[in-house]
Amino acid sequence: RLLSSEKVSDKNHSLPKPCWGKDMRLLFDQFMKKCEDGSWIHLPSYEYIATQRSQDFPTFIHASELINKEKLSQGRLFTKSFEDGLGFEYVMFYNDAEKRIVCVFQGGPHLQGMPGFFHGGAIATMIDATVGMNAIVSGGIVMTANLNINFKRPIPLCSIVLINSQLDKIEGRKLLVSCNVQSVDEKILYTEATSLFVKLNPEKEFD
Numbered sequence: 506r507l508l509s510s511e512k513v514s515d516k517n518h519s520l521p522k523p524c525w526g527k528d529m530r531l532l533f534d535q536f537m538k539k540c541e542d543g544s545w546i547h548l549p550s551y552e553y554i555a556t557q558r559s560q561d562f563p564t565f566i567h568a569s570e571l572i573n574k575e576k577l578s579q580g581r582l583f584t585k586s587f588e589d590g591l592g593f594e595y596v597m598f599y600n601d602a603e604k605r606i607v608c609v610f611q612g613g614p615h616l617q618g619m620p621g622f623f624h625g626g627a628i629a630t631m632i633d634a635t636v637g638m639n640a641i642v643s644g645g646i647v648m649t650a651n652l653n654i655n656f657k658r659p660i661p662l663c664s665i666v667l668i669n670s671q672l673d674k675i676e677g678r679k680l681l682v683s684c685n686v687q688s689v690d691e692k693i694l695y696t697e698a699t700s701l702f703v704k705l706n707p708e709k710e711f712d
């Protein structure tokens with residue numbers, strides 16, 4: 506099948522690594538404790554989306570003829586395309602009752618925009634991944650239709666931050682998800698975002 510050529514990397518990047526900082530480990534341990542009663546779930550994260558649902562992806566997106574098989578075999582999740590510690594280090598936890606995802610994100614030195622601060626596109630990437638995961642767990646095969654971001658405060662390079670995402674509404678195929686990015690002590694609000702995800706419609710022809 507189209508995606509069956511995907512390599513399955515068994516490296517789960519959502520477990521502590523030597524490059525994780527103190528706050529990253531502290532928060533990981535705090536959230537793993539919250540998982541003990543089942544209210545929170547620790548989400549694994551691999552370099553390749555090799556889950557069953559991603560195998561169905563081409564049937565949902567009628568542009569599958571656009572998918573170049575050779576290029577696909579080289580495909581890798583963008584957030585997993587940096588050496589450990591240099592790009593996106595993160596771990597996500599999901600609370601089904603509250604339809605919330607908390608992502609603990611440690612950005613590396615290769616995510617620089619203005620000297621000493623994160624690139625806005627890097628922040629947008631982690632927001633998209635977090636609200637996107639929130640939409641996926643509730644909506645299955647979805648794509649981002651709209652992402653609005655207010656950058657309130659610049660985030661110092663190599664910061665560890667909390668991304669709090671909340672599923673706000675499901676309307677037919679539309680899922681509205683909002684989120685904010687805060688310092689780990691929750692004293693600084695760096696970024697706020699709203700997003701719209703749309704469940705792909707297998708019957709709908711892409712024009």
Ligand SMILES: CCCCC/C=C\C/C=C\C/C=C\C/C=C\CCCC(=O)SCCNC(=O)CCNC(=O)[C@H](O)C(C)(C)COP(=O)(O)OP(=O)(O)OC[C@H]1O[C@@H](n2cnc3c(N)ncnc32)[C@H](O)[C@@H]1OP(=O)(O)O
Binds near residue numbers: 634677
């Ligand atoms: C991806 C999941 C695969 C399975 C994963 C499995 C396990 C998970 C493991 C790892 C996950 C890792 C990574 C994934 C993480 C994050 C996900 C990132 C997602 C992305 O990074 S993805 C790339 C950027 N994304 C695009 O590349 C999309 C380009 N785009 C399109 O492909 C179409 O545009 C589409 C499909 C969005 C909609 O197309 P469509 O034809 O299906 O729907 P249609 O147009 O009919 O709209 C239906 C209703 O939404 C309203 N609507 C639509 N767009 C709107 C807008 N912009 N503003 C306001 N309203 C809008 C309409 O107004 C209508 O509303 P109403 O029904 O009320 O009239």
